[in-house]
Amino acid sequence: MLNNRVNIVIDDGIADVRLARPDKMNAIDLPMFEEIASAIDRLAGETSLRVVVLSGEGRAFCAGLDMASVADGGSELDLATRSHGLANHVQQVAWGWRTLRVPVIAAVHGIAFGGGLQIASGADIVLARADTRFSVMEMKWGIIPDMGGFALWRGRVRDDVVRELTYTAREFDGVEGATLGFVSRTADDPHAEALALARTIAAQNPHAVRAAKRIANLAATANAGTILMAESIEQIKLLQSPNQIEAVQAHKEKRSPRFAD
Structure with a gap:
């Protein structure tokens, strides 16, 4: 557990990460910015980590910014400084999931508005209930998406679709989100489906999975x-490596592979 706004449980190489401010539908206040960034830093240091599942506790994934909190303390947010590589501190809470060396699966339900949608978009794969409510909400408040959304949606969502939804802030559901590219696919129970998918990924050669993510990010x-x-x-690094040999041997012997991290 990390303080009180982000919960982390790691089991068999799978990190079950939950935004934990359910009374506010996991709206992002200043402490939550800090804790999400700290959670990403912690996960980056977990050498045996294979997959991350990211979800929200309570009725929603994340309702976006807690506008009252950010309005009161917004001067504390330094948007100009690149504090995390390419990203500033605010962008890190969404962009940081993309930079983790392991796959991240977002399990989304209820609401994913504004910053919540951007956080989900940092995941490699997004599973959502069909009735989830999404919105690029920022224009409603007279601002723009600035938590990495434009960079994260590139290659996932058509440019004209991003423009329309940003200019209008209109809502769409999980079914439309899957059609548009914000959602990988819908699921009745996104969290259970994400954990099942995570177990499948965690059973693969971890070095090959990490290599695939590096190439996917580059592409x-x-x-x-x-x-x-x-x-x-x-591929040169993977061929004839111990884990690659183990993958082939386990397949020949019809058993589960035993990979080293």
């Missing part, structure tokens, strides 16, 4: 030559 912006070279470099 969003790199040219074809860079991507092709990255594929070759990663």
